[in-house]
Amino acid sequence: xxxxxxxxxxxxxxxxxxxxxxxxxxxxxxxxxxxxxxxxxxxxxxxxxxxxxxxxxxxxxxxxxxxxxxxxxxxxxxxxxxxxxxxxxxxxxxxxxxxxxxxxxxxxxxxxxxxxxxxxxxxxxxxxxxxxxxxxxxxxxxxxxxxxxxxxxxxxxxxxxxxxxxxxxxxxxxxxxxxxxxxxxxxxxxxxxxxxxxxxxxxxxxxxxxxxxxxxxxxxxxxxxxxxxxxxxxxxxxxxxxxxxxxxxxxxxxxxxxxxxxxxxxxxxxxxxxxxxxxxxxxxxxxxxxxxxxxxxxxxxxxxx
Amino acid sequence: xxxxxxxxxxxxxxxxxxxxxxxxxxxxxxxxxxxxxxxxxxxxxxxxxxxxxxxxxxxxxxxxxxxxxxxxxxxxxxxxxxxxxxxxxxxxxxxxxxxxxxxxxxxxxxxxxxxxxxxxxxxxxxxxxxxxxxxxxxxxxxxxxxxxxxxxxxxxxxxxxxxxxxxxxxxxxxxxxxxxxxxxxxxxxxxxxxxxxxxxxxxxxxxxxxxxxxxxxxxxxxxxxxxxxxxxxxxxxxxxxxxxxxxxxxxxxxxxxxxxxxxxxxxxxxxxxxxxxxxxxxxxxxxxxxxxxxxxxxxxxxxxxxxxxxxxxxxxxxxxxxxxxxxxxxxxxxxxxxxxxxxxxxxxxxxxxxxxxxxxxxxxxxxxxxxxxxxxxxxxxxxxxxxxxxxxxxxxxxxxxxxxxxxxxxxxxxxxxxxxxxxxxxxxxxxxxxxxxxxxxxxxxxxxxxxxxxxxxxxxxxxxxxxxxxxxxxxxxxxxxxxxxxxxxxxxxxxxxxxxxxxxxxxxxxxxxxxxx
Numbered sequence: 035x036x037x038x039x040x041x042x043x044x045x046x047x048x049x050x051x052x053x054x055x056x057x058x059x060x061x062x063x064x065x066x067x068x069x070x071x072x073x074x075x076x077x078x079x080x081x082x083x084x085x086x087x088x089x090x091x092x093x094x095x096x097x098x099x100x101x102x103x104x105x106x107x108x109x110x111x112x113x114x115x116x117x118x119x120x121x122x123x124x125x126x127x128x129x130x131x132x133x134x135x136x137x138x139x140x141x142x143x144x145x146x147x148x149x150x151x152x153x154x155x156x157x158x159x160x161x162x163x164x165x166x167x168x169x170x171x172x173x174x175x176x177x178x179x180x181x182x183x184x185x186x187x188x189x190x191x192x193x194x195x196x197x198x199x200x201x202x203x204x205x206x207x208x209x210x211x212x213x214x215x216x217x218x219x220x221x222x223x224x225x226x227x228x229x230x231x232x233x234x235x236x237x238x239x240x241x242x243x244x245x246x247x248x249x250x251x252x253x254x255x256x257x258x259x260x261x262x263x264x265x266x267x268x269x270x271x272x273x274x275x276x277x278x279x280x281x282x283x284x285x286x287x288x289x290x291x292x293x294x295x296x297x298x299x300x301x302x303x304x305x306x307x308x309x310x311x312x313x314x315x316x317x318x319x320x321x322x323x324x325x326x327x328x329x330x331x332x333x334x335x336x337x338x339x
Numbered sequence: 340x341x342x343x344x345x346x347x348x349x350x351x352x353x354x355x356x357x358x359x360x361x362x363x364x365x366x367x368x369x370x371x372x373x374x375x376x377x378x379x380x381x382x383x384x385x386x387x388x389x390x391x392x393x394x395x396x397x398x399x400x401x402x403x404x405x406x407x408x409x410x411x412x413x414x415x416x417x418x419x420x421x422x423x424x425x426x427x428x429x430x431x432x433x434x435x436x437x438x439x440x441x442x443x444x445x446x447x448x449x450x451x452x453x454x455x456x457x458x459x460x461x462x463x464x465x466x467x468x469x470x471x472x473x474x475x476x477x478x479x480x481x482x483x484x485x486x487x488x489x490x491x492x493x494x495x496x497x498x499x500x501x502x503x504x505x506x507x508x509x510x511x512x513x514x515x516x517x518x519x520x521x522x523x524x525x526x527x528x529x530x531x532x533x534x535x536x537x538x539x540x541x542x543x544x545x546x547x548x549x550x551x552x553x554x555x556x557x558x559x560x561x562x563x564x565x566x567x568x569x570x571x572x573x574x575x576x577x578x579x580x581x582x583x584x585x586x587x588x589x590x591x592x593x594x595x596x597x598x599x600x601x602x603x604x605x606x607x608x609x610x611x612x613x614x615x616x617x618x619x620x621x622x623x624x625x626x627x628x629x630x631x632x633x634x635x636x637x638x639x640x641x642x643x644x645x646x647x648x649x650x651x652x653x654x655x656x657x658x659x660x661x662x663x664x665x666x667x668x669x670x671x672x673x674x675x676x677x678x679x680x681x682x683x684x685x686x687x688x689x690x691x692x693x694x695x696x697x698x699x700x701x702x703x704x705x706x707x708x709x710x711x712x713x714x715x716x717x718x719x720x721x722x723x724x725x726x727x728x729x730x731x732x733x734x735x736x737x738x739x740x741x742x743x744x745x746x747x748x749x750x751x752x753x754x755x756x757x758x759x760x761x762x763x764x765x766x767x768x769x770x771x772x773x774x775x776x777x778x779x780x781x782x783x784x785x786x787x788x789x790x791x792x793x794x795x796x797x798x799x800x801x802x803x804x805x806x807x808x809x810x811x812x813x814x815x816x817x818x819x820x821x822x823x824x825x826x827x828x829x830x831x832x833x834x835x836x837x838x839x840x841x842x843x844x845x846x847x848x849x850x851x852x853x854x855x856x
Binding site: 300 | 390391393470529572575584587740
C-alpha cells in the first residue's frame with residue numbers, strides 16, 4: 035500500500051505540470067489584459083509601459099518559465115482587481131465551496147442509495163418508473179434554472195429559506211439541493227443498473243434458492259458488490275460538484291471559489307483565474323486518488339503493479 | 340415523491356412567471372416583504388462588489404456609492420447638482436492658477452486624528468503625481484498643494500483649471516489620513532480603511548458583503564437611524580429581485596425592467612427610479628471608406644431611429660430620449676437638445692439617396708450585452724429600424740472585455756453602442772469625446788470648429804462664457820452627428836416600504852439620507 039501511494043503521488047507531478055501549461059497557454063491566447071486595466075483615455079505610451087512592467091512583452095516560453103518558477107514558490111501572481119496576491123484569496127474561499135460541495139454529496143448519496151436499491155429490487159414497479167423518470171429529469175435540469183426555481187418556490191412563495199448568502203444552516207439547504215440533484219440522479223441510475231445486473235447473477239439465485247432472506251441477499255451480496263462502481267461514480271461526480279458550484283454559487287451569492295472564478299473571468303483577473311483552476315484541479319486529482327485508495331481497501335484483488 | 344411534486348410545483352411557477360401577465364404573477368403568493376420594524380440594520384443589495392478601498396485606483400461608480408459613506412470630499416454637489424463646500428469652510432480664487440481654502444474645524448478621521456492641510460496635500464498630490472493610478476488623468480492638472488497653516492492651504496494648478504471644484508467633489512478626491520497610512524502602510528490601510536465620513540469600516544468579505552457602522556464622532560453628529568449598514572453582493576439579477584421581494588434586503592440596485600411590475604405589485608416593496616447621468620449612444624466611424632464617413636449618411640441613420648419607441652418598448656418608459664449626452668444638472672447642458680429626438684424616415688431616405696446609397700448598404704454594429712439597461716434589446720431595435728432605409732445591420736454582441744479591447748485596438752466597424760456617464764457633472768468631459776486627436780484610428784472624426792472651441796473652453800475661467808462654448812459644441816455635434824444619441828438611462832431600485840430612500844442622479848447610495856418610514 036505504501037509504495038502504491040508513493041507511485042500515485044509521483045504521478046500527480048506531471049499531471050500538475052501539464053495542467054499548469056494548459057492554464058497558462060489558454061490565458062496567453064485569451065489576450066492582453068492591459069487594455070482593461072487602464073482607463074478609457076490611456077495613451078499608447080501608458081499601454082506599452084504597463085505591458086513591459088508586467089513582462090507581457092516577453093516571448094511565450096520566457097513568460098511560462100517565470101510563471102512556473104513562481105508557481106513552485108506558491109506565487110500565482112497578483113490579482114489586479116484586488117491588488118493582492120492571488121493564492122491566499124483563493125484559499126480564503128475554499129472552505130465555503132467545500133462546505134457546499136460536501137453538503138451536496140451527502141444529500142446526493144443519502145437520496146441516491148435507497149432510491150437506487152429500491153428501484154433495482156422492484157424493477158418496473160411504479161416507484162421504479164418514478165425514480166428512473168425523476169433521475170432523467172434531475173440530470174437534464176441545468177443547475178442555474180433549478181436554483182432560480184427553488185428560490186421562487188421555497189423562498190419567495192413559501193418563505194421557508196433565505197434567498198441567498200452564507201451564514202446559517204438554512205442558507206445551505208437550497209444551494210446544496212440544487213447541486214445535489216444532478217449528482218443524485220446520476221448515482222441512482224448507475225446503482226440501479228448495477229444492482230439489476232448483479233441480482234440476475236447465478237450466485238444470487240443460488241443464495242436465494244438456499245432460502246436466505248431476500249433483504250440479506252440484497253444488502254449483503256448485491257449492494258456490497260455494487261459498492262466499487264458506486265465509489266467510482268461518486269468520485270467522478272465530485273468534479274461535477276466542483277464545476278456545478280461555479281454556477282450555483284453565483285445564483286445563491288455563495289461566497290466561494292465559483293463566484294470568485296466567475297467574477298475573475300468577467301474582469302479578466304487572470305492571476306485569480308489561474309489560481310482557481312489550479313486549486314480545483316488539485317481537488318479533483320485528490321478525489322480520484324481517494325477513490326483509488328478506497329478500491330484497494332474494498333477489493334484486495336485490485337493490484338496496480 | 341417529494342422531489343417530484345416539488346418539481347411539478349417549480350414548473351408551474353416557471354410557467355406562471357413566463358406568461359408575463361401581471362395578474363398571474365400577482366396571484367402568486369409572493370409578498371412576504373416583512374422586515375422587523377425595529378430592525379436597525381439597513382441592507383443594500385449591490386450587483387457587483389466594491390473594487391478596492393484605494394479611492395484613487397478605480398473608476399467604478401458602484402464602488403464610489405459605498406465609499407461615499409466612509410469618506411468626504413472637499414466639495415459636494417447638492418440635490419440640484421450645484422457644488423457646495425463640504426469639508427471646506429471658505430474658499431477663494433486667488434488667481435487663475437490658485438484657490439485658497441480653509442477646512443472646517445473639528446473634522447476627525449475614524450481613528451480620532453484631526454483632518455489637517457497635511458492630509459489634503461498628501462491626498463491630492465498622490466493622485467496628481469502617481470501615473471499608475473486610475474484617477475491620475477483626472478487630477479494631474481494639480482501641480483501642488485501649498486500649506487499655509489493647519490487648516491488653510493492653496494491648491495495650485497499647472498494651467499487655468501475651470502473644472503477644479505468639479506474634480507474636488509467626486510470619486511478620487513476623498514480625503515485620506517496621512518499619518519495613519521504612513522505609520523501603518525498602504526496594505527494595512529486597504530484592509531482597514533478609515534475616512535472622515537459618517538460611517539466607518541467594519542468588515543469586507545469579498546464578493547459577499549461590506550459592513551459599516553456609524554462613526555460616533557462624525558463632525559456633523561453621529562447618524563442614529565441605523566446601527567449597521569450591510570452592502571451585500573448579489574450578482575444574479577433574479578436572486579437580487581427575490582431578495583427584495585422577500586424582505587431579505589431593503590434596497591436592491593439594478594432591477595431589470597421585466598421585474599418592475601413584480602416589485603410594484605408585491606406587498607411591502609416598490610420601485611424607485613431616477614434618471615442617471617448615463618447616456619446611451621452609437622459611436623460612428625468617420626474614417627474614409629466607411630459609408631458613415633458621409634455626414635448625410637450619419638444624419639440619415641439618426642433620422643431613421645425612433646428614440647421614443649426604444650424608451651417605450653425596450654426600456655418600458657425607463658429612459659429619456661435625448662439629442663445630447665449632457666443632461667440638465669451638468670455644467671454646460673444645452674437643454675433644448677434634451678428630452679427630444681428627430682425621427683423622419685422620408686427625409687432619411689432622401690439623405691441616403693443624396694449620399695449615393697439609394698439601395699442602402701450593410702453595416703456592423705458592435706454592442707455589449709448586459710452592461711447597460713436592456714443594451715442588447717436596444718441594439719436589435721436599432722438594427723430593425725434602420726431596415727426602413729434599406730440599411731442592413733449586423734449586430735455583433737461582445738463580452739465586455741472583448742468590447743474594450745476592440746475599441747483599444749481600433750478595430751471598430753461602422754458603429755458601436757456604448758453608454759457614457761460623467762462623474763464630473765461638467766459637460767466639458769462629455770464634449771471632449773469629439774476632440775479629433777483623441778480618437779485617431781478609432782473613429783477619426785474631425786471638426787476644426789469643435790477642436791478650437793474645446794481648446795478655448797478648457798482654460799476659460801469665465802463660467803458663463805465656458806458654458807456657452809460647451810453648448811455651442813453640442814449644437815454643432817447635433818448637425819454633424821459624429822455620435823447618434825439615443826436616450827438617458829434610469830437607475831432602478833427595488834425598495835422596501837419600511838425605508839424612505841430617494842435615488843440620486845449620480846447613483847450614490849448615501850446612507851445618512853436614508854430614513855425609516
